[in-house]
Amino acid sequence: MPHTLATAPILVLNGPNLNLLGKRQPEIYGRDTLADVEALCVKAAAGHGATVDFRQSNHEGELVDWIHEARENHVGIVINPAAYSHTSVAILDALNTCDGLPVVEVHISNIHQREEFRHHSYMSLRADGVIAGCGVQGYAFGVERVASLAAPGTAAA
Numbered sequence: 001m002p003h004t005l006a007t008a009p010i011l012v013l014n015g016p017n018l019n020l021l022g023k024r025q026p027e028i029y030g031r032d033t034l035a036d037v038e039a040l041c042v043k044a045a046a047g048h049g050a051t052v053d054f055r056q057s058n059h060e061g062e063l064v065d066w067i068h069e070a071r072e073n074h075v076g077i078v079i080n081p082a083a084y085s086h087t088s089v090a091i092l093d094a095l096n097t098c099d100g101l102p103v104v105e106v107h108i109s110n111i112h113q114r115e116e117f118r119h120h121s122y123m124s125l126r127a128d129g130v131i132a133g134c135g136v137q138g139y140a141f142g143v144e145r146v147a148s149l150a151a152p153g154t155a156a157a
């Protein structure tokens, strides 16, 4: 039986260097910390009767393992793969094992306005939606979209 918002959390995954959010290039990523982002996601989820399981790793394989967990234990995925967006076929393949799970990709910065190598994301081949350049508010949008997609009949096309 697939999970519902009442039976499983939304998995919010953060890739490398996002543990330093708030200190790292604040002119690009802002001054909010990852703890602030978690609080934002919790609030956005609560508005939909949902909860979040919020995680960060600097290691590709750990992110792959956590995506595998989502196959059984989560109702959808919001992912900011950070630099792995632009390099990781392994994370794309992991997301492609999650049949039917809503996936939204989030980037704090507008990757299309930055260096050429950031313009392409492997994750976008699987993501149901992509949010970039909305600052950390993009996470709240991502959580809301996954919640809508996970509750049949509530997602506007």
Ligand code: DQA
Pocket: 016, 017, 018, 080, 081, 082, 083, 084, 085, 106, 107, 108, 109, 110, 111, 118
């Ligand atoms: C990022 C954009 C990536 O290009 C970069 O490597 C990051 C963060 C963003 O949130 O804007 O680490 O995903």
